[in-house]
Amino acid sequence: MDTGILDEAYRRLHRTGPEFEGWLSNHGPMAVEALVRNGEAGRVHRWLDAYLRRLDELPRGLRPIDDWRAALGDPKRAGDWLAHFDRELRDRPWREVLGTWWPRLLPGIAAGATHGVIRVGHAVRALRDGGDQPQRLTELGQALGYWAARWQPVPGADGLDLGRANRPTGGHPVDEEADRPTGRHSAGEGAAERPERTDLIDALGSLPRLPDRTGGILDRLGRLPDVPGWSAALAAPHPARTPADAERGLVALTHRAALDYLRFGHENPVMLVHAVTAPTAVLRTLPALDPALWVPSLAAAWSATAAVTAVYAPPRPVAEPAVGPAEPAEVFARAARHGDEHVVKLADAVLDAHAATGDARVLAAAGYAGQLI
Structure with a gap:
């Protein structure tokens, strides 16, 4: 480097x-x-x-x-x-x-x-x-x-206990009340609907969609609380219990989101990139954080990917596109030649997903973004 x-x-x-x-x-x-x-x-x-x-x-x-x-x-x-x-x-x-x-x-x-x-x-x-x-x-x-x-909550995510940690391993307890942001930016109650818990990936595949997919992201997020089943869907995944669970969950989330880009990315090629790059950013930050923060970090990353998917992805997927296979280095080189910042960042993220899972299918998402953007 x-x-x-x-x-x-x-x-x-x-x-x-x-x-x-x-x-x-x-x-x-x-x-x-x-x-x-x-x-x-x-x-x-x-x-x-x-x-x-x-x-x-x-x-x-x-x-x-x-x-x-x-x-x-x-x-x-x-x-x-x-x-x-x-x-x-x-x-x-x-x-x-x-x-x-x-x-x-x-x-x-x-x-x-x-x-x-x-x-x-x-x-x-x-x-x-x-x-x-x-x-x-x-x-x-x-x-x-x-x-x-620009601090902005995902509507309904306050019910997920985001950002809380009981006692970092460094020995300094976190004062939850002192570190909790005030309610003037509150995203809603978020705990009214409590579904049976399910797998994280199944929960991502079962998200409801915003019926009116117009306007910018702030407008769309503002309409999420009115979507039937949104609060229940957001709270559906089994919570991680340990830092290792949280890390595995983030790997699974970024992997699935990259594959979903191939099925849904045509609807909004730029904004749906962030369903992949947001959890990737959280995963990259984990090694610099106390492990006590890893579980709430997964919960926040899930809420971000879920929200972006719900407000930008269409209700039904399309067939996965034909994207020529390439080695990781060539995937990124093509993105760099393309030059769009979203294509570059998505290529960077899917290289991480490929390295973590060995699944070469995720690499196609970068090429698909290059076709769409």
């Missing part, structure tokens, strides 16, 4: 904001990390030359974050959140900062159409691979700040 090029790319990107054109997520940091990691560092600066022209300037802060609960989910405080995490990561080790804020941010996993957690996952992987370089710490701070500013 060419760490020098990645740090140069981060330096160029960190003068830009986490969003542009009002609400579109800045994919630059995620895409360049994926390109460098997968052997395509030579494309990074040329790709950035074109992408940077689309971006806005870094937002300025207004005032310090004194009450973090009240500031969660307030995009007007984006500059304040970026400054807050910049200070935190100067004062404390990054794993300590991540361990403090992960359970606070996790219940808002829908933030920025899940781009908050996805960007954090890429940043954590870069830090784990390349060490505590200043640009990588800055990237983690900007990723966490974006997640905090």
Whole structure:
């Protein structure tokens, strides 16, 4: 992995904001990390030359974050959140900062159409691979700040006990009441319907669909509580009992979501990418977290994939497309040549799914995205 090029790319990107054109997520940091990691560092600066022209300037802060609960989910405080995490990561080790804020941010996993957690996952992987370089710490701070500013729960997911941990193995108990976000962003009761528990993959295949699949993701998520059976479907999977169960569940979830892209991706090729990349980001972050946080991390990842699937996937699948077989390196090389940031990120995610499961079918999802986008 060419760490020098990645740090140069981060330096160029960190003068830009986490969003542009009002609400579109800045994919630059995620895409360049994926390109460098997968052997395509030579494309990074040329790709950035074109992408940077689309971006806005870094937002300025207004005032310090004194009450973090009240500031969660307030995009007007984006500059304040970026400054807050910049200070935190100067004062404390990054794993300590991540361990403090992960359970606070996790219940808002829908933030920025899940781009908050996805960007954090890429940043954590870069830090784990390349060490505590200043640009990588800055990237983690900007990723966490974006997640905090756009913090958004999945409707009904508050019934899943997201983001709670009883006692991390480091010996410091978590104060659940102190770390629980306030109710002003509450996503609803979510516990009214309690089905019989089922397998995670069966639950994904049984999700109800939003009848009116129009509008942006915030509009669609807002209509989810009115979908018959949504709360029951969200609560259907058997809960993980151990960190190992949670890790296996995340592997299974990303694998199934990648295969589902082949059946449903035609409906909304860009947005359904996030049903794969969001749980992949959570899975990548696990090694940097206390194992006590792994079970709630699976619950949050499940809620994100379930929500994206329910609001964007059609009720019935189509036949899987014809995509020529290729080795993992060629799959990513094709995505890099394509150049779209979503194709690049999906290719990166399905390479992880293939490495974890050995199932070559998932690799076709990247090629299919390249056809659709």
